[in-house]
Amino acid sequence: MNEQAETTDEWIYDQVFSAVLEQRLIPGAKLKESELCEVFDVSRTIIRRILLRLSLDKVVELRPNKGAVIATPAAEDVRQIFAARRLLEIGIIDDACKFCAVADTQALKDIVARENTAIQTGDRSGAIRLAGEFHVRLAGVARNKPIQELLRQLVAQSSLALALYEAPGHLLCVDDDHIDIVDAVTAGEAVKCRDLMTNHLAKAEAEMKLDAPPGNNDLKSVFAEVIEARATA
Amino acid sequence: MNEQAETTDEWIYDQVFSAVLEQRLIPGAKLKESELCEVFDVSRTIIRRILLRLSLDKVVELRPNKGAVIATPAAEDVRQIFAARRLLEIGIIDDACKFCAVADTQALKDIVARENTAIQTGDRSGAIRLAGEFHVRLAGVARNKPIQELLRQLVAQSSLALALYEAPGHLLCVDDDHIDIVDAVTAGEAVKCRDLMTNHLAKAEAEMKLDAPPGNNDLKSVFAEVIEARATA
DNA sequence: ATTATAATTATTGTTAACAATTTATAATAT
DNA sequence: ATATTATAAATTGTTAACAATAATTATAAT
Numbered sequence: 001m002n003e004q005a006e007t008t009d010e011w012i013y014d015q016v017f018s019a020v021l022e023q024r025l026i027p028g029a030k031l032k033e034s035e036l037c038e039v040f041d042v043s044r045t046i047i048r049r050i051l052l053r054l055s056l057d058k059v060v061e062l063r064p065n066k067g068a069v070i071a072t073p074a075a076e077d078v079r080q081i082f083a084a085r086r087l088l089e090i091g092i093i094d095d096a097c098k099f100c101a102v103a104d105t106q107a108l109k110d111i112v113a114r115e116n117t118a119i120q121t122g123d124r125s126g127a128i129r130l131a132g133e134f135h136v137r138l139a140g141v142a143r144n145k146p147i148q149e150l151l152r153q154l155v156a157q158s159s160l161a162l163a164l165y166e167a168p169g170h171l172l173c174v175d176d177d178h179i180d181i182v183d184a185v186t187a188g189e190a191v192k193c194r195d196l197m198t199n200h201l202a203k204a205e206a207e208m209k210l211d212a213p214p215g216n217n218d219l220k221s222v223f224a225e226v227i228e229a230r231a232t233a
Numbered sequence: 234m235n236e237q238a239e240t241t242d243e244w245i246y247d248q249v250f251s252a253v254l255e256q257r258l259i260p261g262a263k264l265k266e267s268e269l270c271e272v273f274d275v276s277r278t279i280i281r282r283i284l285l286r287l288s289l290d291k292v293v294e295l296r297p298n299k300g301a302v303i304a305t306p307a308a309e310d311v312r313q314i315f316a317a318r319r320l321l322e323i324g325i326i327d328d329a330c331k332f333c334a335v336a337d338t339q340a341l342k343d344i345v346a347r348e349n350t351a352i353q354t355g356d357r358s359g360a361i362r363l364a365g366e367f368h369v370r371l372a373g374v375a376r377n378k379p380i381q382e383l384l385r386q387l388v389a390q391s392s393l394a395l396a397l398y399e400a401p402g403h404l405l406c407v408d409d410d411h412i413d414i415v416d417a418v419t420a421g422e423a424v425k426c427r428d429l430m431t432n433h434l435a436k437a438e439a440e441m442k443l444d445a446p447p448g449n450n451d452l453k454s455v456f457a458e459v460i461e462a463r464a465t466a
Numbered sequence: 467a468t469t470a471t472a473a474t475t476a477t478t479g480t481t482a483a484c485a486a487t488t489t490a491t492a493a494t495a496t
Numbered sequence: 497a498t499a500t501t502a503t504a505a506a507t508t509g510t511t512a513a514c515a516a517t518a519a520t521t522a523t524a525a526t
Contacts (some may be wrong), residue, residue, distance in 0.1 A: 258482060265477075266477075266478070267476090267477075281478090281479090297478090297479090298477085298479075299477090299478080300477070300478065306493090
């Protein structure tokens with residue numbers, strides 16, 4: 001591929017963005033400017049520029065005078081995120097089937113292969129990131145940059161949503177959804193592919209409980225049950 | 234409405250963004266930092282932050298060490314912009330019909346009314362801006378922020394596309410497309426509404442000649458025909 | 467006269483100091 | 497002891513000086 005010399009800005013941005021995708025940075029995590037400066041050995045100007053970009057991606061929240069934190073999407077936000085993903089990811093399938101070249105199929109299969117390796121290795125971070133990468137790369141097959149860019153943001157936001165609302169005790173389970181989708185796209189079977197994607201996204205959203213619980217690392221809600229039990233005893 | 238005290242940043246951003254929507258700033262226009270500083274009476278930090286935001290909207294191009302200019306979308310970009318708009322604007326219609334409240338209908342009708350006034354007054358800038366506002370506000374009815382935000386960007390980019398590729402001699406013509414769409418959405422007639430929108434967007438894209446001509450304020454292409462005629466004479 | 471080169475000016479990019487705000491700590495009073 | 501206020505430290509926001517790059521003008525050579 002085009003060994004494009006990445007700028008410092010881009011590299012640092014990618015590092016933080018990847019950390020979000022891999023859930024090494026979870027909602028609510030503080031992003032202190034001075035710390036980021038030390039970690040990446042750059043001035044505050046650079047860091048502030050990157051934090052602004054991440055905030056426009058809705059991956060970081062910029063609280064005036066109070067610093068940046070990893071965003072905590074509300075339940076309603078998550079519903080909209082998934083509704084948007086359905087619209088985009090199902091909507092691009094016709095074009096994806098139309099344009100899918102051998103290089104595309106190869107790239108997608110490579111991602112799925114690495115994803116499965118990660119799952120079998122117990123590399124949760126890698127698995128999450130590669131699953132997201134798959135969806136973004138698939139959108140790339142449809143040759144529409146604005147759509148792909150929005151999906152890139154939505155996938156990152158989905159990682160945050162997962163960290164907040166994923167049903168407890170849910171482990172990484174290998175499934176063939178991604179492989180099946182690659183095959184359908186390669187074969188140009190748009191109808192089948194849309195069905196697969198619809199099911200796949202529904203499954204992902206179903207794994208989350210978007211009802212009452214607002215956050216999970218909030219102490220009040222974490223201990224709410226025990227306190228209540230003790231009070232009524 | 235919520236008389237939300239707008240920050241300085243937001244205000245300046247809106248001013249530049251509006252100028253693009255109204256084609257008072259056209260593709261290629263230089264945005265010199267020092268000039269913007271004088272105009273808005275703020276420091277360069279503020280201006281640079283706003284230019285970064287506009288560049289992420291793909292409305293401004295940031296050329297390293299060479300300053301910012303209003304973006305010049307290529308023909309292929311414009312195709313993707315319109316493809317994305319079709320996907321989004323048709324895709325949200327079901328939800329728009331589902332959620333459309335009286336306040337929504339009212340807001341939409343108000344925009345259309347002002348748009349027609351602008352057309353009859355010969356206020357081209359206003360007409361273009363309000364047409365765009367209509368599409369963004371309609372997306373708002375579907376209650377999906379990520380989609381609406383992308384559409385906001387795409388509408389601004391469409392203004393640039395129009396400035397570059399609009400068929401010459403094309404004047405503002407009143408048509409009832411927008412009114413019809415409001416009525417269909419209000420009545421909850423999703424199928425009809427999708428047809429109307431499909432036609433409306435097709436019409437808009439058809440008004441542009443996305444073939445050979447790359448730009449229009451490029452001297453070479455401007456004088457290409459006369460030079461050629463003289464050479465063969 | 468025209469091109470090439472060098473010096474100058476203007477513009478963008480970065481750094482570091484300063485100001486304003488918030489958070490943490492210490493002192494005081496109830 | 498607990499709550500409240502005052503003080504100090506830390507953090508964010510802004511400004512202005514400095515450095516690096518690009519554009520312009522002036523000079524010299526063909």
